[in-house]
Amino acid sequence: MELRSFARRMVEYGRSSVMGYGAYVIERDDPDLAGQFLHALSTGADLAAGHPVLGLRSQLQRLRRDEVSQEEQLAALLAGWRRYKTYITSDR
Numbered sequence: 001m002e003l004r005s006f007a008r009r010m011v012e013y014g015r016s017s018v019m020g021y022g023a024y025v026i027e028r029d030d031p032d033l034a035g036q037f038l039h040a041l042s043t044g045a046d047l048a049a050g051h052p053v054l055g056l057r058s059q060l061q062r063l064r065r066d067e068v069s070q071e072e073q074l075a076a077l078l079a080g081w082r083r084y085k086t087y088i089t090s091d092r
Contacts, residue, residue: 006042007023009042013057013061018070018077021074026038033088036088060076060077
């Protein structure tokens with residue numbers, strides 16, 4: 001139910017089905033880190049300039065406006081997730 005609610009809130013960034021499935025995949029990949037990522041993605045709050053989630057939010061909005069396929073939206077979301085994990089685990 002939480003993921004369904006998340007997906008509905010994120011329609012500006014991608015189709016609900018894409019956002020819901022993407023959130024499911026992300027939570028299965030790393031349950032501890034997923035919550036932080038999904039919260040940052042949904043709010044964009046308190047993220048420093050250059051943070052990978054800010055770039056992902058812009059990219060997803062652009063893809064949504066351009067009406068790209070669900071596959072392309074999902075690929076962008078999951079690539080953003082991988083960038084986020086690298087960013088978090090790096091020495092920044």
